[in-house]
C-alpha cells in the first residue's frame with residue numbers, strides 16, 4: 001500500500017520506515033517552567049523506495065506553531081559555538097570555491113532564505129554581493145539597505161521578490177519545509193537563468209551509516225540524503241554543480257538553474273540500507289534499555305541525541321531518580337523538557353556510590369568524556385553506544 005507520495009522525487013512507492021512514540025516536541029534544554037509544559041507526540045517516518053528520502057507525510061500545524069513561537073525561544077544550536085562553526089566552515093569553503101568562478105560579484109545579488117539575525121549575510125556582503133535576507137524570526141533586526149544588506153521579515157513562500165537574484169543561500173531550512181517541491185520551485189522562479197543555489201541540510205545517510213539510533217524532530221518534515229536532494233532539485237530544473245557530504249553530518253550542495261538531460265542519479269539509495277539500520281537500532285535498544293532501567297544510581301552525561309533516545313526507549317522510566325550532567329555552563333540549571341530532569345554541573349560527589357554513567361553526548365566527545373570521568377577518581381560503570389553496539393567500561397577509581 002502506498003503510504004504517501006515522496007516530497008523529493010514524486011515517487012509513489014513509499015512505506016512506513018519507523019514509528020516513534022511520545023517524542024518530545026522540543027529537544028533542547030529549557031527553563032524548569034517550560035520543561036513541564038513541552039508536549040510529546042507520536043511521530044511516523046516514511047521512506048521512498050526510489051530515492052531513499054525520509055519524511056513525515058503529515059505535520060500538525062498547531063504543534064508547529066507551539067514549537068516555533070514558544071519553544072524556539074530556547075533553541076540553542078546557534079549558541080553551541082563548536083558545532084555551528086563546524087557547519088559554517090564546511091558551507092563557506094564550498095561557497096568561496098564556487099564564488100571565485102563567478103566573475104564580477106559586485107553586479108550580483110544574493111538572497112539568503114532563513115538568514116536568522118541578518119548578521120549571517122556579512123561574509124557575502126564582504127565578497128561584494130548585494131544581499132537580501134528573509135526570515136520570520138523576531139531576532140531579524142531592522143533593514144540596513146545603506147550597507148548593502150536588505151532584510152525582509154516573513155516566510156519565504158509568502159514573499160514576492162522585487163527582482164530575480166543571481167544566488168540563493170539556504171542553510172538548514174529545507175528540512176523544515178512541508179511542501180519541499182513548491183519551495184524549490186519558487187527558488188527557480190526567483191533565480192535568473194544560470195543562477196546558483198547553495199543549500200545545506202542534515203545528511204540522513206550519515207545517521208544511517210554511523211549509525212545514530214535517533215535523529216528525528218517534529219519540526220523536521222524532510223530528511224535528505226544526497227540522492228533525494230539531487231532528485232528534488234532536478235525535478236525543478238536544477239543540475240548539480242558540486243557537493244560535499246560523504247561521511248559528513250550535513251550535505252552542502254550547489255545547484256545551477258539550467259536544463260539538464262534526463263534524470264541525474266548520483267549517490268546510493270538509503271532505502272537499501274534502512275532495513276539493516278532499523279534492525280541494528282532494535283538490537284541496541286534491547287541491549288541498552290534493561291541496563292539503564294536496572295541501574296540503581298544512574299547518571300546521564302550530555303544532552304545529545306542519544307539522551308532523547310534513551311528516554312524514549314525506556315518510556316521515560318530512565319528519568320526516575322536520574323541525574324543529568326553536562327560540561328556546558330550554558331545548560332546548567334536548565335531542564336530536559338517533558339522528562340523534567342535538571343541539568344547540573346558535574347563534581348566528584350555526583351559519582352559517590354558506584355554509579356552507572358550513560359554517555360549521552362555526541363560520540364565525537366566520548367574519549368574526552370571518559371578521560372574526565374577517570375579524573376574524578378571514583379569507581380563507576382560507564383555505558384556507551386559505539387558504532388551501534390552497547391559497550392560497558394568499569395573505572396576502578398584509581
Ligand SMILES: [Zn+2]
Pocket residue numbers: 006007008009010011048049050051052053228
Ligand atoms: Zn523519492
